Amino acid sequence: MxxxxxxxxxxxxxxxxxxxxxxxxxxxxxxxxxxxxxxxxxxxxxxxxxxxxxxxxxxxxxxxxxxxxxNPIARALPSGRTRTLGLLVPDITNPFFLDLIRGAERAAATAGYTLVLADTEETSQQETTVVDRLTGAVDGFVLASSRLSDARLREVYAKTRLVVVNRRVRPVPGVLIDSATGTRQAAEHLASLGHRRIAYLAGPRASWSDARRWRTLQAVARQRDLSVVRIGPLAPTVEAGVAAADAVVLNDVTAVVTFNDLLAIGVLRRLRARGVDVPGQVSVVGCDDIFGADFCHPPLTTLTAPIESAGRSAVDLLLSLFDGDEPGAPPRQDVVLPTRLTIRDSTAVAPTTGPDRSAQDRAGPVSAAH
CATH class of the missing domain: 1.10.260.40 (lambda repressor-like DNA-binding domains)
Known part of the structure; x- marks a missing residue:
């Protein structure tokens, strides 16, 4: 002084x-x-x-x-830091992302940062727009379940600090929820119950984790001599699950594995309306174990994921990039978080026949892509 x-x-x-x-x-x-x-x-x-x-x-x-x-912004001017982080999610109404946001917010607040949240509406166009607008205004980004192409993510990483969640794009550092291992557990659980024909209700076309789960199901099917059929891509919503349940009945399967719990909840609703017993005629497995999955009728068997931990880990990983690393630096070790199968009442021993086909005349329009 x-x-x-x-x-x-x-x-x-x-x-x-x-x-x-x-x-x-x-x-x-x-x-x-x-x-x-x-x-x-x-x-x-x-x-x-x-x-x-x-x-x-x-x-x-x-x-x-x-x-x-x-004024935190004024204090940031000499250092070029705003002490704000951008968190982009595809759908803010999805309970999966609510838990992730909570974890990220707590980690950011603990470190003295403010989180800027954006809903990209499941589109790569909106995600690109938000990233372009916020680059330079925030110190770095967490992109959760990004719908951007690999090439575009590498471009962003070359310009600013970036961490992705549920995506693996070298050299971009990421946090992975290991749903592939959980998917294997789900498939083997169904196989142990005698199910031989299983449907997979796929998520958005651009979802990296969706493609990974489908490959895992196919691998288990080959090992266990199962037949699996893919229905989708589908929006990861309850409404899409309701519509897809009709395709489940048409495909005469005895079990369904869904991209997320919202799709599974929609399937449960539609099958109940059609008079198809779950799990007596069709077993249903979800993914994420969101709040309310155990309140379904019947309670949902699902993959339990450490969603809030993923949000905290993503922010911690992003902040670690501020310790001298420049944008585009060599990758750090990805954070991998395990999942586990939580068995509830929506799965049971396979029936000797498929769903009640006599109920099909009460069904609405069928929409399925294989």
Missing amino acids: PTRDRDRAQRAEPAGDSPDPGRTPTIHDVAARCGVAASTVSRAFSRPERVNPATRQRILSIAAQMGYHP
């Missing part, structure tokens, strides 16, 4: 009038009251080791009396 500022602060009485009632005090108001330069007030908050301890204590005390709080 310059000697003249220290001397002025030590001998000066509070100077100047208080800000007008209702007006937020500024750094200049605090400086005038303390008898120091505005730059000294700034250092007292941002770089306290460069200010005389007595002077700093006086500045902080008077600032508190005046109700002054530093």
Whole structure:
């Protein structure tokens, strides 16, 4: 601290009038009251080791009396940091992403960062628009279940710090929920119950984790001599599950594995409306174990995923990139989080026949892609 500022602060009485009632005090108001330069007030908050301890204590005390709080954006200008992070999710109404957001928000707050949240509406176009708008305005991004192409993700990573969730694109660091292992557990669980013909209700076409689960199901089918049929791609919603349940009946399967719990819940609703017993005639397995999965009728067998932990891990991984790494630096180790199969009442021993085909005349339009 310059000697003249220290001397002025030590001998000066509070100077100047208080800000007008209702007006937020500024750094200049605090400086005038303390008898120091505005730059000294700034250092007292941002770089306290460069200010005389007595002077700093006086500045902080008077600032508190005046109700002054530093502007985080203004403090970030010299360093180029905004202390904000961008979190992009495909669908903010999906309970899966609500848990992920909660975990990310807690990790960001603990580290002193603010989270900027954007819903990209399951489209790569909207995701691209949001990334372009926020690049430079945030210190880095977490892209959850990104719908961008591999090439586009590498372009973003070359310009800014980036972590992806449920995606593997070298050299972009990521957090992976290992649903492939859980999918294998689900398929082997159904096989152990005697199911030989299984439907998979696929998620969005651009979903990386969806393709991984389908490959896993096919591999288990070859090993266990099962028949699997793919229905979709489908929007990961309850409504899409309701519509897809008709295709399940037409394919005469005894078990269904779905991309997520919302699709599974839709299937349960439609099969119940059609008079198809679950699990007596068709077993249903979901994925994610979202809030409410155990409240279904019947309670849903599903893959339990550490969703909130994925949000925390993604922010922690992103913040670790600030420790000297430049955008586009060599990849760090991906974080892989395990899943496990939670068995409830929606799965049971396979029936000797498929769903009640006599109920088909009550069914609505069938929409299926294989």
